[in-house]
């Protein structure tokens with residue numbers, strides 16, 4: 019990289035630490051700078067436009083130029099730019115948003131606790147679960163189960179639940195008392211000749227064995243994303259969640275559904291709880307809650323959790339938890355407007371109309387020589403990159419083939435994300451049929467380019 023010392027790239031390298039980046043490589047590669055957005059497109063600092071096939075981080079559901087969200091933020095900024103919810107204080111946007119969320123949420127969830135990120139939502143869910151078990155006189159029931167390839171965030175506790183090596187290695191995580199059940203990817207983990215039904219039974223038996231080994235009386239909760247996103251877009255096999263929920267219920271283990279990616283339409287229903295028949299005790303949402311225009315997340319809890327919170331705060335004298343920005347009025351106003359837009363524009367109906375086209379183009383790529391599996395649901399999907407379709411063997415990691423595909427597709431004008439051996443696709447929910455064509459045409463060209471060997475060395 020030859021850049022002037024006052025260039026954007028040089029200033030970035032001199033000053034910024036980038037999340038989820040090879041920090042050493044960044045010193046020479048420099049940043050990919052995005053300057054503006056419009057609809058499903060973003061534009062870099064050279065004026066080149068890209069279709070944002072990842073909606074940022076699975077999150078910018080309404081694209082990058084929704085004027086109503088901007089207006090909602092400006093209105094609230096002018097009226098009351100900041101207040102808080104501590105010590106009985108309140109304000110309309112937080113109340114309105116909580117009411118709206120509860121009106122949309124799966125049955126049984128009856129109160130809302132706001133936070134600012136998906137990680138914080140999961141983190142505070144853990145605290146509520148511990149609080150709950152102390153309140154009901156079961157203080158020994160505190161262990162937590164996440165899953166291999168699960169992603170729940172990066173705070174100390176939520177990163178512990180996350181089941182990805184990069185989030186643990188040399189961070190001295192996971193913390194004690196956190197365990198990881200199997201990842202339910204039939205493609206990756208089925209044994210030779212094993213049917214999907216037998217695979218689900220094995221997943222269930224392994225979960226049951228983990229619970230028995232640790233002691234059911236010591237296990238508080240099981241956290242799961244309906245579709246594992248950052249783990250590679252792992253769609254659950256048929257019947258998996260029925261079996262899991264039956265086991266959790268039998269052992270009185272709380273079920274926490276992490277809808278941070280799937281919430282607000284992604285899978286073709288407002289919540290993936292509906293898509294997969296999930297009955298959560300707690301549910302976490304973020305990302306599309308505000309279309310990602312401002313940070314906000316929420317933990318929704320059932321009456322039984324809330325009753326325990328009442329009892330504990332009566333005993334202790336307060337509920338000793340909350341962030342300066344819990345339910346921030348500007349974030350809440352933007353989120354409320356996002357939910358209103360979802361309803362008025364029937365975003366779920368739009369996802370249902372686009373999904374067959376999206377999934378058909380995705381699945382057609384399973385025939386590509388580099389692709390072992392195409393998987394997805396609604397407007398989320400992934401392609402598994404393989405060296406050998408029959409054995410499912412992946413390329414030597416040092417070759418960086420998924421990253422080369424990501425680079426090639428970006429050159430073709432579409433932003434996608436390489437995750438392990440997969441290429442993930444998760445566009446804004448407002449994507450049109452014409453944009454789906456543009457996205458998959460670019461992906462096809464990028465795959466062909468890499469196959470032709472032009473970019474295997476990238």
Ligand SMILES: Cc1ncc(COP(=O)(O)O)c(C=O)c1O
Pocket residue numbers: 075134135136137138140169170171172243247248276277278279304305
């Ligand atoms: C399912 C899931 N949970 C939690 C998180 C963490 O959210 P945040 O990055 O806002 O802390 C993410 C982020 O991608 C996620 O995908």
